[in-house]
Amino acid sequence: MTYETVLRSATKEVVIGHDRPFCLIGERINPTGRKIFQEQLRNGDLSAIERDVAAQVAGGADVLDVNMGVPLTDEADLLSRAIKLVQERTDLPICIDSSVIEALEAGLAAYQGRALVNSITAEDDRMEAVLPLVKKYDAAVIALPNDADEIPMESDKRLELVKKIVEVATKEYGIAIENILIDPLAMPIGADSSYVQTTLTTIRRIRDEFGLNMTCGASNVSFGMPGRHVLGAAFLPIAMAAGLTSAIMDTRTPEIVEAVKAADLLLGHDEWGSAWIAAHRAKLAAT
Amino acid sequence: MTYETVLRSATKEVVIGHDRPFCLIGERINPTGRKIFQEQLRNGDLSAIERDVAAQVAGGADVLDVNMGVPLTDEADLLSRAIKLVQERTDLPICIDSSVIEALEAGLAAYQGRALVNSITAEDDRMEAVLPLVKKYDAAVIALPNDADEIPMESDKRLELVKKIVEVATKEYGIAIENILIDPLAMPIGADSSYVQTTLTTIRRIRDEFGLNMTCGASNVSFGMPGRHVLGAAFLPIAMAAGLTSAIMDTRTPEIVEAVKAADLLLGHDEWGSAWIAAHRAKLAAT
Numbered sequence: 001m002t003y004e005t006v007l008r009s010a011t012k013e014v015v016i017g018h019d020r021p022f023c024l025i026g027e028r029i030n031p032t033g034r035k036i037f038q039e040q041l042r043n044g045d046l047s048a049i050e051r052d053v054a055a056q057v058a059g060g061a062d063v064l065d066v067n068m069g070v071p072l073t074d075e076a077d078l079l080s081r082a083i084k085l086v087q088e089r090t091d092l093p094i095c096i097d098s099s100v101i102e103a104l105e106a107g108l109a110a111y112q113g114r115a116l117v118n119s120i121t122a123e124d125d126r127m128e129a130v131l132p133l134v135k136k137y138d139a140a141v142i143a144l145p146n147d148a149d150e151i152p153m154e155s156d157k158r159l160e161l162v163k164k165i166v167e168v169a170t171k172e173y174g175i176a177i178e179n180i181l182i183d184p185l186a187m188p189i190g191a192d193s194s195y196v197q198t199t200l201t202t203i204r205r206i207r208d209e210f211g212l213n214m215t216c217g218a219s220n221v222s223f224g225m226p227g228r229h230v231l232g233a234a235f236l237p238i239a240m241a242a243g244l245t246s247a248i249m250d251t252r253t254p255e256i257v258e259a260v261k262a263a264d265l266l267l268g269h270d271e272w273g274s275a276w277i278a279a280h281r282a283k284l285a286a287t
Numbered sequence: 288m289t290y291e292t293v294l295r296s297a298t299k300e301v302v303i304g305h306d307r308p309f310c311l312i313g314e315r316i317n318p319t320g321r322k323i324f325q326e327q328l329r330n331g332d333l334s335a336i337e338r339d340v341a342a343q344v345a346g347g348a349d350v351l352d353v354n355m356g357v358p359l360t361d362e363a364d365l366l367s368r369a370i371k372l373v374q375e376r377t378d379l380p381i382c383i384d385s386s387v388i389e390a391l392e393a394g395l396a397a398y399q400g401r402a403l404v405n406s407i408t409a410e411d412d413r414m415e416a417v418l419p420l421v422k423k424y425d426a427a428v429i430a431l432p433n434d435a436d437e438i439p440m441e442s443d444k445r446l447e448l449v450k451k452i453v454e455v456a457t458k459e460y461g462i463a464i465e466n467i468l469i470d471p472l473a474m475p476i477g478a479d480s481s482y483v484q485t486t487l488t489t490i491r492r493i494r495d496e497f498g499l500n501m502t503c504g505a506s507n508v509s510f511g512m513p514g515r516h517v518l519g520a521a522f523l524p525i526a527m528a529a530g531l532t533s534a535i536m537d538t539r540t541p542e543i544v545e546a547v548k549a550a551d552l553l554l555g556h557d558e559w560g561s562a563w564i565a566a567h568r569a570k571l572a573a574t
Contacts, residue, residue, distance in 0.1 A: 189553055190560060196553045200528065225560060226567035227549065234524040234549035241487065241525045262514065262521035266476055266483045273477060273512060280513035 002211035003178035005140050007063060007093035008113035014062050014093050016181070016213045016245050021264045021275065022236075023246035024257065025095050025116075025215060026061030028052045029086065031070050038070045041078060046085050053089050059251030060261075064090065065118060066107070067097035076106035083110045095142070095248070101129045108137040115139045118248075119183065122147045122161040131173040140179035141169070142215055145202075151185055155202040158185065162206060178213075182206050184244070186216045188223040189231070196221060196235065200242045207243030218247040218256070232256045237263035289498035290465035292427050294350060294380035295400035301349050301380050303468070303500045303533050308551045308562065309523075310533035311544065312382050312403075312502060313348030315339045316373065318357050325357045328365060333372050340376050346538030347548075351377065352405060353394070354384035363393035370397045382429070382535070388416045395424040404428040405535075406470065409448040410435065418460040427466035428456070429502055432489075438472055442489040445472065449493060465500075469493050471531070473503045475510040476518070483508060483522065487529045494530030505534040505543070520546035527554060 004017035016023045029052045031037040037048050056064055066086055068079040075098060083094060096107040097118040108115060119142040120130045134141045145152065145161035152158050162182055169175040184202040187195040199216075206212055216239075222231035233255045236247060240263045251257055261279060264270045291304035303310045316339045318324040324335050343351055353373055355366040362385060370381060383394040384405040395402060406429040407417045421428045432439070432448035439445050449469055456462040471489040474482040486503075493499055503526075509518035520543045523534060527550045538544055548566060551557045 193552075193555045193558050193560070197555050221553070225552075226564060227545070230545045231549045231553065233520065234546050235553055237521040237525045238528045238550065238553060241528060258514070258517045259521050262518045263525065265480075265512075266508070266518065266522055266525060268480045268484050271480050273480070277513060 002207065003213060005116075005178050005181060005213045006114065007116055007140060009087060009091050009093045010112040012091040012093065016215075018207060018211070018213070018243065018245055019269065020245070021269045022240055022244075022260050023062045023215075024060055024251055024260065025063045025065050025246055025248040026056030026059065026251045027065045027217075027248045028056050028250050028252065029064055029082070030067035030097070032067065041068065041070050042073055046082060049082055049085055050089055053086055056251050057090055057092065059254070060257045061092060061251045063093045063095055063116065063246075065095040065097050065248055067118075068103070069098060069100075075100050075103040079103045080106040080110035083107050087112055096139075101133075104130060105133050108133055108139060111137070116181070117141045119144055120165070121145075122164050127165070127168050127173075131169055131175060134169075134179070135173050135175055140181060141175070142181045142183055143169070144183045144185060146185065151187070153198065155198055155205055158202045159205050159209065162210060162212075166210065166212075181213045181215050181246070182210070183216050184214055186218065186220045186235075186239075188225075189221055190224040200239065203239055203242040203244050213245045214243065215246040215248055216244065218249040229253055229255045233259035236260050237266070240264075241267060289494065290500060292403075292465050292468060292500045293401065294403055294427060296374060296378050296380045297399035299378040299380065303502075305494060305498070305500070305530065305532055306556065307532070308556045309527055309531075309547050310349045310502075311347055311538055311547065312350045312352050312533055312535040313343030313346065313538045314352045314504075314535045315343050315537050315539065316351055316369070317354035317384070319354065328355065328357050329360055333369060336369055336372055337376055340373055343538050344377055344379065346541070347544045348379060348538045350380050350382055350403065350533075352382040352384050352535055354405075355390070356385060356387075362387050362390040366390045367393040367397035370394050374399055383426075388420070391417060392420050395420055395426060398424070402426045403468070406431055407452070408433050409452050414452070414455055414460075418456055418462060421456075421466070422460050422462055427468060428462070429468045429470055430456070431470045431472060433472065438474070440485065442485055442492055445489045446492050446496065449497060449499075453497065453499075468500045468502050468533070469497075470503050471501055473505065473507045473522075473526075475512075476508055477511040487526065490526055490529040490531050500532045501530065502533040502535055503531065505536040516540055516542045519543045523547050524550035524553070527551075 002018040095116040143165045145158040222228035265276045289305040382403040430452045432445040509515035
């Protein structure tokens with residue numbers, strides 16, 4: 001048995017599930033590492049957000065990750081304004097991304113619909129701080145199976161932490177199990193040749209033992225390696241076959257988006273190839 | 288437990304195995320559907336073969352499939368001459384590809400090393416005709432789990448036929464089990480959305496239940512669909528993760544070859560990414 005996670009904006013519903021097309025969470029609405037964008041946001045200029053939203057939507061995003069982590073700003077205020085702006089510009093559901101509890105709460109309060117919260121870990125204090133907000137605002141939540149500062153390198157340990165998260169979230173905070181998305185922790189293949197296999201085993205076991213939906217930072221896998229787009233375009237189809245149901249990625253990379261759509265077709269999530277064929281017709285019409 | 292298949296030319300060994308980099312069998316040395324090439328071959332002009340060999344080798348082929356099926360020719364004579372020519376031009380092992388028994392025998396007699404024979408089915412008369420040649424010439428053989436004219440659409444039936452083939456080949460003809468490669472039968476996704484899932488299930492079960500090596504015609508999957516290279520580049524990584532250990536393909540498609548090399552890295556068959564990084568350095572140096 002597997003679960004379906006329903007995200008909503010004010011007017012649109014996106015369902016993430018094991019028998020559904022893969023869900024692309026566009027990740028670019030994020031000032032990390034972007035000096036000019038940070039400076040604009042510090043000065044209250046949110047115009048760059050509109051451009052980023054348009055690019056992620058054009059690239060095929062189903063959900064938008066919005067992160068406003070700018071040092072020396074009132075992140076709660078900034079995030080809530082950004083979310084209102086994004087919701088004016090698109091009807092895609094939002095993944096509210098912050099390590100600051102006040103910012104998550106302000107973002108959730110500003111959001112229209114059922115958001116995805118990014119993220120909790122298996123650490124007690126993080127769960128205690130975030131899960132009541134997830135419950136209060138009827139959101140879904142991404143959970144990383146790591147505790148303290150350590151990322152477990154065996155799938156057994158990751159699965160133990162998934163079990164802990166599911167028990168705490170459902171029993172102590174009354175969160176519906178289908179609203180928990182696990183991040184199986186994709187690690188850079190350049191650091192260790194076995195990391196991706198561990199991630200794939202973790203994905204398979206989360207699907208088979210819990211039936212939960214999953215998402216991960218797809219670009220982590222290729223970090224530090226040449227040919228990153230080719231690696232991303234090979235990784236996601238493999239991970240989808242193992243049970244990954246969504247990924248947080250920059251949808252401005254057509255090679256990777258197309259690989260995901262191809263895998264949807266090959267894995268039987270695009271009946272009769274109608275989406276695949278329609279996308280190719282649109283591409284031909286555009287040229 | 289899984290097996291390793293060792294193919295050899297006079298001077299080079301290629302090992303196919305579940306813990307090895309994927310084996311690319313270049314398929315272009317084949318006049319099927321090529322009128323000019325057929326005409327040249329009929330006139331005894333084998334020069335186009337040299338060009339095709341060079342292109343497949345440049346594209347990254349590990350083994351070369353050689354097929355000389357030209358109507359109204361002495362295929363046995365043509366195939367044996369082609370094999371001698373290919374072996375003069377490259378040290379890659381050869382996959383001898385014919386439906387004509389006399390041609391297979393002539394090809395095997397002309398070949399220096401341990402060839403791969405393409406192919407048998409589970410049909411008794413085909414096994415009776417080909418397996419003694421495989422044994423006599425110490426070759427390896429590709430076996431398709433279909434009988435009569437029917438391709439079974441359930442993995443259960445395909446696995447039954449694999450079992451039959453393995454029993455007949457090893458017990459009746461004394462062929463070493465590691466010299467049997469199964470073709471899990473990749474069918475066009477455009478014909479039925481579930482075909483690839485059946486192929487993937489078949490691949491997984493052949494690996495888990497028999498440990499045998501496998502190969503398939505990778506381009507079959509995308510037959511009739513737009514975006515064939517993208518589909519091929521998504522299919523092979525998924526199939527490799529399931530246990531496919533080689534494919535017969537046109538290596539002049541760099542998108543698909545690169546996807547295979549990326550999957551080798553991701554699946555732990557390219558330790559430290561040394562082949563991946565070296566390939567990218569070579570690519571940079573060439574531009």
